[in-house]
Amino acid sequence: MKAEYFTDTFNKISGEKRQKILDVAIAEFSERGFESANVNSIAQKAGISVGSIYKYFENKENLFLTVIHFAVETLRDVLKEIMQSEDDLESRIEKIIRAIQSRTRDNVQLTKLYNEMTTENRSSLVWKIASEMENTTAGLYASFIKQAQEAGEVKDDVDPNAFAFFLDNLFLLLQFSYACEYYKERMKIYIREDIFDNDDLVVEQLMKFIRGAFFSK
Amino acid sequence: MKAEYFTDTFNKISGEKRQKILDVAIAEFSERGFESANVNSIAQKAGISVGSIYKYFENKENLFLTVIHFAVETLRDVLKEIMQSEDDLESRIEKIIRAIQSRTRDNVQLTKLYNEMTTENRSSLVWKIASEMENTTAGLYASFIKQAQEAGEVKDDVDPNAFAFFLDNLFLLLQFSYACEYYKERMKIYIREDIFDNDDLVVEQLMKFIRGAFFSK
Amino acid sequence: MKAEYFTDTFNKISGEKRQKILDVAIAEFSERGFESANVNSIAQKAGISVGSIYKYFENKENLFLTVIHFAVETLRDVLKEIMQSEDDLESRIEKIIRAIQSRTRDNVQLTKLYNEMTTENRSSLVWKIASEMENTTAGLYASFIKQAQEAGEVKDDVDPNAFAFFLDNLFLLLQFSYACEYYKERMKIYIREDIFDNDDLVVEQLMKFIRGAFFSK
Amino acid sequence: MKAEYFTDTFNKISGEKRQKILDVAIAEFSERGFESANVNSIAQKAGISVGSIYKYFENKENLFLTVIHFAVETLRDVLKEIMQSEDDLESRIEKIIRAIQSRTRDNVQLTKLYNEMTTENRSSLVWKIASEMENTTAGLYASFIKQAQEAGEVKDDVDPNAFAFFLDNLFLLLQFSYACEYYKERMKIYIREDIFDNDDLVVEQLMKFIRGAFFSK
């Protein structure tokens, strides 16, 4: 972790303690949002003093940015793992969808945080942190699509960048739909009440949707 | 307007005054978020007293919900307008994309508000208001797809509900990408820096994407 | 009172309440200094809420500046009163010395505040308020000395401005010596332990000192 | 140095280190005042740990008192040096004035500290330290005046103690006027804007003032 939003002291404390602070802060920020999150409460729940929090982070905002930083790194790690497979585009896409289903359930708070951070306030600061991740995925998706194009799997008049964008939009909202209350309700309305017990249906239909988009003659 | 989140008094004041309050509140909530929005400041900018605000709305939350209510109604009106055309599915979709491009630019604040309201806090209350709209669009999209299916335009193994969901996911993120800073930056990264000067490119590619998804044999 | 450091609201409240706030604030600031003074405590002692304090004054500093403003005005009023007499320079000086003795005892806190405000921090802001008073007295003293010079009472090679400065220095430290603990102890050391029961001695000796300075052949 | 306000440990460290701590502390206290001065910051600037500061001084107040102690000793040394001359009273006074001009410019921080310490808070503790110095100067001035009186230079009805007091008042405010922002501005107002480039004028006029006070027939 580069020391951009936290002090050197934070780097020196035990990994266990550091993780505890991050976990507590993630929970607080994702449940209550930036403004409502209470620094004193985070300190207490993390079992440290407020003073220490302010030894580790210059202010509440930097604590938030550190949390975002960490969240983004975690999300990107998940992605990298998936992307390393040597499969073809279609298989890769299916893997990603299944990963979104399983991993989002393990990282509900991180995903809520991701939605939270797209909100207006502080978006410029947050963007600096997130842009790296978005850049990575954008590049990856586009290059995969280009490869498929060169292999004749995808039509020539497809703009790889635009299609990468649409693809990630589908993934992003799927993530939110597995984590954020609002989007969960929305998905139940759109598909059906018990959709969260039907992961295969989602995979099957979304694959069909994407397959058509990419591989129709 | 049903008096659910506001008092009868609010209904009785002049339409002009009512609109002024809503406009100011929309601006404040969309720019600063719920927590940071300042009730006293809204009152001042609207040219009324704080006391009056609290005569019209039981508390800040109800003011917010009223604003959401109004925003959702406006957004739904836009949608209805588009949906009333008698075109086929493909033409309808193109119209919607073009409407998102033009109307979102006129309603940046409402769209930001929409993103804001998907955030965790208060999401259950907010959902009550938004669910009606989401229900409407979900139903509309699904029924259009079913019609197309019956007409043989769309394959039989497509789940109209799931496809309606994916379709609206693409629309929703497109909306956000035309209004919210974070998503704007993201779109520029994914497609290209000057994408906001290239509406036709977006229409063309997104149509290609969706057409394939729906109409590939 | 010009509304420079306080809000219009402060001007509108009852004179009694306003005075109470000022009195309490003067006591707090003069006893504990700017940093140690507690705004919450001032509010409580004045029988109002913290919120009100911050409706009246933008921040602690402005409350302090208002208090200084008030203190300076009060001190200047005392001076003006003395200066209005039609006596000759010598009589005037004696009157001033006697006024310092009696009035300082009634305004111990204001005088302590005056000493406090000469301290480094905030001195530039404070100076804006105090400079008017210092200007007034400087001008008055100098013009009196000039008159006396023209009347042949004071030698020609005397610089009225410099002499006004030395004269006021003597007065200022006399004031502090009647109000501030440190200077009180110092005066007891220099003259004698029971000097504060011997006002006439001070008048007599200081008059002798000044008379010689001004009126020696 | 007597170990009154600092521990034995402070005495044992190298003179260089001790001086560094004192220098840094003087700068901090004179620039920011007692309350605003930051112990952690002093430690850091002095290149030692906070822990050490608290090994050397029981608390912030004792550090302050040690600094005052040191400042007072330095100021007294300056005075003693001046007083050792064998000149007559008038020459001595001129020497003092010139010394105030030159030495105050070299010791601006100590002089500011002197003004700071006359402030109410802690004045009783501070007085214990300063009283020795004030006693010394008071005694010296008074004895010189008595000598002059016995030599017939000064009139019999002059109270040497009172005159010593007035004399030192003139000197003290002159010191402050060469070091403290507030008093510097005040002097510019009273005499003239460029007075700090006119040391001779000050000497000449103040000598005239004092000479008259003491030596008028």
Place this chain on the structure above:
DNA sequence: AATGAATGAGCATTCATTCAT
């Protein structure tokens, strides 16, 4: 109904001081 002054709980942040290493 409308006003806007008043309220006070709540929170971010600071910093003198302690103590384990």
Place this chain on the structure above:
DNA sequence: TATGAATGAATGCTCATTCAT
């Protein structure tokens, strides 16, 4: 002895909400 991380009480300030006029 020296270190510097840790502590937590203290305080300036905000803002949703109330209520007398």
